[in-house]
Amino acid sequence: MIKKILIANRGEIAVRIIRTCKEMGIKTVAVYSDADRISPHVLLADEAYHIGKSPSNKSYLDVNKILSVIKISGADAVHPGYGFLSENVEFAKTIQKRGIIWIGAPTEAINTMGNKVSARQVAKNNSVSLIPGTIEPIQNPKDVFQIAESIGYPILVKAVGGGGGKGMRIVYSESDLTQSIERASSEAGKAFSDSRVYIEKYLEDPHHIEIQILSDTHGNHISLGERECSIQRRFQKIIEETPSPFIDDLLRKELSESAIKLAKACNYLGAGTVEFLVDKYKKWYFLEMNTRLQVEHPITEIVNGIDLVREQINIADGKPISFTQNDVIPQGHAIECRIYAEDGLNNFQPSIGKIVDYYPPSGPGVRMDEGFIKGQEITPFYDPMLAKLVVWSNNRKEAISKMNRVLSEMKIVGPITSIPICREIINHSSFNSGIYCTHTLEAILPELVENISKEITPSVASLILKKQYQNQGKIISEELSSTWLTSGRKDGLE
Amino acid sequence: MIKKILIANRGEIAVRIIRTCKEMGIKTVAVYSDADRISPHVLLADEAYHIGKSPSNKSYLDVNKILSVIKISGADAVHPGYGFLSENVEFAKTIQKRGIIWIGAPTEAINTMGNKVSARQVAKNNSVSLIPGTIEPIQNPKDVFQIAESIGYPILVKAVGGGGGKGMRIVYSESDLTQSIERASSEAGKAFSDSRVYIEKYLEDPHHIEIQILSDTHGNHISLGERECSIQRRFQKIIEETPSPFIDDLLRKELSESAIKLAKACNYLGAGTVEFLVDKYKKWYFLEMNTRLQVEHPITEIVNGIDLVREQINIADGKPISFTQNDVIPQGHAIECRIYAEDGLNNFQPSIGKIVDYYPPSGPGVRMDEGFIKGQEITPFYDPMLAKLVVWSNNRKEAISKMNRVLSEMKIVGPITSIPICREIINHSSFNSGIYCTHTLEAILPELVENISKEITPSVASLILKKQYQNQGKIISEELSSTWLTSGRKDGLE
Amino acid sequence: MILRLTQQNHSIDVELISSSPFIIKIKEKEYQLDIIKISDNLYSLILNNQSWFLSYNEKDNKRFISDSKYESIIHIQNELEIVLSKFGFASTEDDKIGEIHASIPGLITKLFVKAGDKITKGHPLCILEAMKMENEINAPMDGVIKLIHVIEGNSVEKGNIIMEIE
């Protein structure tokens, strides 16, 4: 029985894991860097250990420091979240040798599926279709010219160990090939300590569709349905939804079956995601398998009424999944908007600074997974995602209306956020109609930016005027006077 | 088609209605008193009209002012929420005469069922069992001595027009009868403009169970299942859950059928609630029907995946309910804690003051319906309910753990709130076991108060010491120093 | 600096040893704490790697501190008051016995007693109406009504004295 879990992560995912642990009566151990002293994962955990300076290679990626906290705290299990050490096989092996439970994929599965080349080999062996490209990593950039030519431009250069758009480049012509491979390789080396890259065909109007699976030690492999993740900027997802407005029941079934076939092939355990690309002709290809919890897992949780982190912990503890494949009957529609500290009007440039004010989203059908607290400084050291905003409603139309309502209510003051751009995407005809692909956001971005700020209303003008007037030392009382006190006293309290 | 709704209410219920209107593309008109200038219902509505001084009889109960705002704003419908004008037949008739849609019960139904005496008559005519007592209001307190004697003490004195514990008194002996009737009558007169009261038998270990119904103009009457509302203080509900841990399928079916029978008998339309008392022998009695939306409606919404306000609006617009009785298959378990500005350690005394800080609840399975914003002054003029916190989980055990988790995370600083007492109730063996009745809270209250503060931890002691030290003018830097800036610069940003 | 902290019937003395680093002493044991203010009334404390997320509020001469388990309601005595209490002097902050105060702003809608009335503990004294509820205030002790400071219809602020019993 797991009694105390060290969460080797930060931000919203650490908070999300701590919450389920609390609900299961499991003690939690947080680790934090200089920059994260008042991050919510530190505030909400039972214990918190400082593990170093702000750069992640000096803290969250420092295996030795985390090993020593495991020892000092007496944690009997580790949940790595996503990113950081979640797919670090050496770390997983080391803790398991010490008798600590690893709440993650088996190291063999991470090795096989985390590496795109061997993952593609597994797919091939199991007759799961693959995107044309090099299956082996590129040894010498010069060797790929012929392959690229045979596939046809544009092609994609991708990191072997990668994910999240890092170490990825689109190449439109032969002349950019060498430089793009070098750039992707260098970025991949820094992000994943593995600089190997490969190339593959770049598809027409592709959809990024992924299948959530769960596998336990009792031989159960369950598909929890798909997530549509095609709204992306710079290869990073920004809005996800389930069910996908694009795929049909037949395709859904095929993808689920393929995902489970791969999970079985690699003796998978725990929560995993199999990603596919589906082109405009509904022809689909295996893309990669993420051998960990995924950022966008909440939309799957909501439509299925389950808690994936609870299942992960129970599976790691040797228990079976708490439901069967027949119990999986998704209800309604869920949409997630990732709230990034990024300026959507300015090519998604990261934005930093203190969270000076916050009006939280709330009300029916709203789930907010925050990784920040008012007063906290958003730093340039980590991923710019502040929170995940998820809504649920009976159908897609109502879910969009709800997301629109929530985005229009909530306010985060301080860093520039993706709230305005999410609002514009949600309201754009492409998203509304459900006809969009991974290229859509890039194509409509100028239009969205144009839409964002059309007029200067008297309300906006007057607020600026007032603030400027005050800046000149002319003070106007801003606070609400307690008129109720005087009027109340006058009139009695009836 | 309804295009613009005036919400004749304030606080969380006004906010909750505004949210659904926004999601339906309907414009919203808020009204506000002096005390409510920055209440969230004012902030979130499209339009806001000041209607008078803080005391509710000078604002929210001032029919003429609200009529004039309806006219000026061009609203084509009125949603009254609960309380205030929600069961005011004259108001409902007046606006309907002017062609404005009333998003509430038909005035005949309000007249019949809102008045407890005629409601009991309807129940009697439809063979729905009644608690022994006077069916007619008390004309002369002296007349009831004999009836009280025949029923047997303790008896309950209740307001004819009442609800929410106002105008209600338990009488344990003949000597208190006259005074209690007078007090209840006076309170009822102020709260409901109707000072008539009646008496009834006070039951053994009673459960307060209510059935949510929906009725439309197409002849559909649907039961949405029960809510268990037995955790009460001073006759006011504080925690509700669904399904009830006490009742079984047979009883559930009987209560639902009786509720629908009554709805049909009074030609009901819209959302309504039929309340029952169920004694320890599972013998049940009709208590009253609330001809409006109920405070605790969210738990029914969550387990059924529906939006009751949306249904109300559609029904008022002449549309049918969006689902059938067969579609009603409640999923999982929901619990609501009412967050009152009340001191649970001090006999639930109301507490007022500014909301100076707020850490909102969030994460999976959490719904918060807030009626306040940070910076707002909580005044003595209105109901002390600040918010409703609702959680959903697969089963009762997990829902309790989740509520416990959320109550331990969230913080409201300013007025004293019911958060600590809710936490104690949730963790008490009576609630955990599901064996509780309407007398339970009163019985366990001393124990809960004892449990709340057992020790002074070093962390509490040190924070007080630090604040006192600072109060003496000795300043210690409290803010987080930007160590990441210096360390970050030193080490590079890798 | 030494303070005596009291919660219900439980008291501890706490001494400030150093303000930077922040070290306190309770029952001969020293604790070094990392205290950070997050926003207006929220604090993060780390003590021996235990994390505490606290809200702090001063209200009616009491300190309300919530962590994830408890709500603490603390009364403070400073050094002078500790010394005085050793000699049997009561804290000056306590209400005088027999004074009936308004616990919330409201309206006195009814008085059940007049000056000179002899009453027993629990006897209804008046109705204080607030937040739409009629709150009956009962005698905390046996005694005689000495002075009534209000008449029916008066509105009162929180803490206002309503009447005196002796």
Next chain:
Amino acid sequence: MILRLTQQNHSIDVELISSSPFIIKIKEKEYQLDIIKISDNLYSLILNNQSWFLSYNEKDNKRFISDSKYESIIHIQNELEIVLSKFGFASTEDDKIGEIHASIPGLITKLFVKAGDKITKGHPLCILEAMKMENEINAPMDGVIKLIHVIEGNSVEKGNIIMEIE
């Protein structure tokens, strides 16, 4: 007091007529607004019974104001600047043309050019790494690299000048 507010290509002049009550004038039309501060950066405005719930933020010499429909990003000119612009003088707040600034704190991991290089618009100048992403900075114009202020491996603060083009 008059200010010129500019958002993208759209400008308006707004004049303060009275501060209490708060009255402004835009295009010869006067508006009386009820403005209340709610907390640090949140405001409630009511104008002709229209309710506006606004967040206000100053960042990088711009004003960001969000209401429930739009995000406004406003650049301000005061009276002097308005007069100067009438005579064709540019606002002094604009960056000098040809200066390449760091848009975010980060690390210069690669330089693609050296002083004296002749470049065309879009030519990659350097890689600025921040928040785990490699951001390629490209030339905003044709020109010659005049001066490079950093070397590979330097960390830069937001706004620091990286190089100059002429």
